[in-house]
Amino acid sequence: MHETSSRPVALRGRILHCLRDPGDGGDAGALEGFDDGLLLIEHGRVARLGPAAELLPGLPAHIEVHDHRGRLIVPGFVDTHIHFPQIDVIASYGEQLLEWLERYVFPAERRFEDLAHGQAMAPLFLDQLLRNGTTTALALCTVHPQSVDALLAAAQQRGMRLIAGKVLMDRHCPEFLRDDPERAYRESKALIERWHGVDRLAYAITPRFAPTSTEAQLEAAGRLAREHPDVYVQTHVAENRKEVAWVASLFPWARSYLDVYDHYGLLRERAIYAHCVWLDAVDRARLAASGAAAAFCPTSNLFLGSGLYDLAAMDAAGACSSLATDVGAGTSYSMLRTLAEAYKVLQLQGQRLTPARALYLATLAGARALGLAGRVGNFEPGREADAVVLDSAGTALTARRAAVVRDHDVLEEWFALFTLGDDRNVAATYLQGAAAWERGSA
Structure with a gap:
């Protein structure tokens, strides 16, 4: 320790x-x-x-x-969205989101069923963060609880402030990565009890994204959120147009992609939603009112051709925006490189990113998004x-x-x-x- x-x-x-x-x-x-x-x-x-x-x-x-x-x-620096198990798939060529997951990500994540693999990868991952100046991060692990154990144990040894969670995924994924609602609930609850609030560590309830969770699993995630109001929530929303259309077909009763999470009680303070590229004005207002925050992931949005994050619209809605590398779709662990791409994304929309606002996004904005502004960020x-x-x-x-x-x-x-x-x-x-x-x- x-x-x-x-x-x-x-x-x-x-x-x-x-x-x-x-x-x-x-x-x-x-x-x-x-x-x-x-x-x-x-x-x-x-x-x-x-x-x-x-x-x-x-x-x-x-x-x-x-x-x-x-x-x-x-x-x-505070990185509010990054994937621990994707260290080996960064810079994998030539796909958009859904195809990229199938071709590269899911096979890489399968290897984390072996605790020894996770224990070997965790120091490499954390060393990349530290060599790039990142001292606080919110990370997704895999469906395997041992992937969380490996990462948080390594972070604890270094004295890092790290938040992580086991991915919840019970459909539209390979059988070798599929859990079920009750097992996912039990495993997540055990991880919360083992890690949340220990030293500088915390836990995040982590549905991968709405299409890979049944309604029963989203209900179980909402139950965890109600039972543990100080625990984080992390997932993806409105990253890619094909993904948004898929969500609409799977949840025809929902007003929007974001509304799916809201329905299950997952939209709240300490909830971080990565991407938020294709939200509308109603969604942005609801995100702001709930106290949840967005993770702006410029390098991954450009790499996968997903779209351009509208910072001005999020600001106008009063929503909290933070900055994230989103490795491995993101192309660098460096928050400096990530800011450089954020600047260009905003320029393409006639918006600007001043040097002062850039520093804020990489530091205090992330701390605020995570409810940690009294602890880190300045x-x-x-x-x-x-x-x-x-x-x-x-x-x-x-x-x-x-x-x-x-x-x-x-x-x-x-x-x-x-x-x-x-x-x-x-x-x-x-x-x-x-x-x-x-x-x-x-």
């Missing part, structure tokens, strides 16, 4: 974080930054934040200062001290771009980093003030 160090440490560098959503107008007061800042961490939490010149003279001599001057320190005192150190010197191109940033503008540097950068620009990732990954260490 990971134990938070009680030894105080400090991180020094160029620090930037969001206090609230800056909106697309670039609310300057939503950001707080220090050109030469100091983040003091005690018992794994932020104790103080401010200019290094003011805080350093008062620091006791025994406090270790990690000197990252010349680098940008931001809160650890550097306000009392927050868990998860941080990523970004280095423009990571590649020759980003180094050159940073060298010509006007007036040392931190938002211009940040914009160039997420437009051009990747894991090579991550110098270090910290979990509760302890270095969990450092460039050159692996």
